[in-house]
Amino acid sequence: MFEIEKRAGLARVGKIITPHGEIETPAFVVAATKATTKALTNAEIRDLGGQAVLANTYHLLLRPGAEIVEQAGGLSKFMAWDGPTFTDSGGFQVMSLPGTKVTDEGAEFINIYNGDKVKMTPEDSMRIQWQIGADIHMAFDHVADSSEHAAMKACMERTHAWAERCLEEHQRLTTRCAAISRRQQPGGDPLFALKGKTPHTPQDSALTSYQALFGVVQGGYFKDLREESAGFHASLPFDGFGIGSTYRAEGLMEVLTTTNSILPEEKPRHLLGMGQEPRDIFIGVEGGCDTFDCVAPTRMARNGTLYTHDGRLNINNSAMTRDFRPVDAECDCYTCQNHTRAYLAHLFRADEITGKVLATIHNERFVVRLTDQTRESLLDGTFDEFKKAFLSRYYK
């Protein structure tokens, strides 16, 4: 499901093949936590160059419920996004939600809507993701952010134990699906029973209807733990890998070089949650990651912070009210092609939702385009020059 077209050090240009189409990598995956990208329609995601979206298991479990997504025909049909889809496992909520309890068995969250307790084991996460039916699933991991080696080691070891359980459950579900398929359609597609949630192309096969599982490497910013976790995951038959528990650019390159030097080259690597800063993308690409996701571009857009080639711009600043230039003169997004800073500043001050829409289109386009440009620069051998020019201007 992954083809590498070109390598440059750890970096690579490739193509992830999913039942819902291909992702040309490096690629920025658009966050769609609750089966929508906040403030955007699918048409807008397409227009700004988004290739794939990432939804969240915990959030869709609570609303609308995994059964409903399954009955709708899976995430892709439910949200009418015909491109590739990812789901995050809920592991991030272990860290982000208050009141979460973790044991070796699994995690106990609170339901953010009514305060109920929500238990989720690695097996639960696999089943729920199976119901949601994205193309690429993430293993349920124990996410943490600590500067203490012992704490991160404990999270890593728990993640490893969970990884094996995730894999086993994922394989059991696949096998069961194949059995149903054989019964319903003897001699046909071995994963026919998945067809409701997968598509449609004439060349549908076991390969293309397969739902992939990525294991998630842990270990924080500790070299020895990353080595151990990467080695552990490399030995297991995951379809690809997520790299988790990274939060800042400092030390990220070391984490990635350590991890990606050990992970098998022929499988895709997704850097989870990184991409707020342009430098994160450059480090990620150079460090050998293929896909990225981050909520920051859309969140910052809603809160009024916009990317430009010359750094961040706060559209709420008073100077914007009479600035009739586009947000970024060199941006090709709908917002910059049609509107001025002054207009956006007006919409934000008037609290009009269109302001947030236009800002989100811009920020998401900015980071998607940046990632696409790293791909092009790798292909024509100008990555280093592109990186230097971009970063020196952005961070001045």
Added chain:
RNA sequence: GCUGGAGUUGAGCAAUUGGUUGGCUCGGCAGACUGUAAAUCUGCUCCCGUGAGGGCGUGUAGGUUCGAGUCCUAUCUCCAGCA
């Protein structure tokens, strides 16, 4: 003209029986946000000072009191009702 009510910050409201008087919301000025509990959150927002700090303040002018946004007198303005 009479009766009653009200005048506090850019706006709308607060401030126990007079008791450390600048509190809240909005607006304004900035900042933050990295696998989304986030169209959210944080700081500042009377004057002077970079700062420590200092100064003034509840329509106006007086008064009572140790102490007044709160009480008294006069006066101005606004609102309501009555002539």
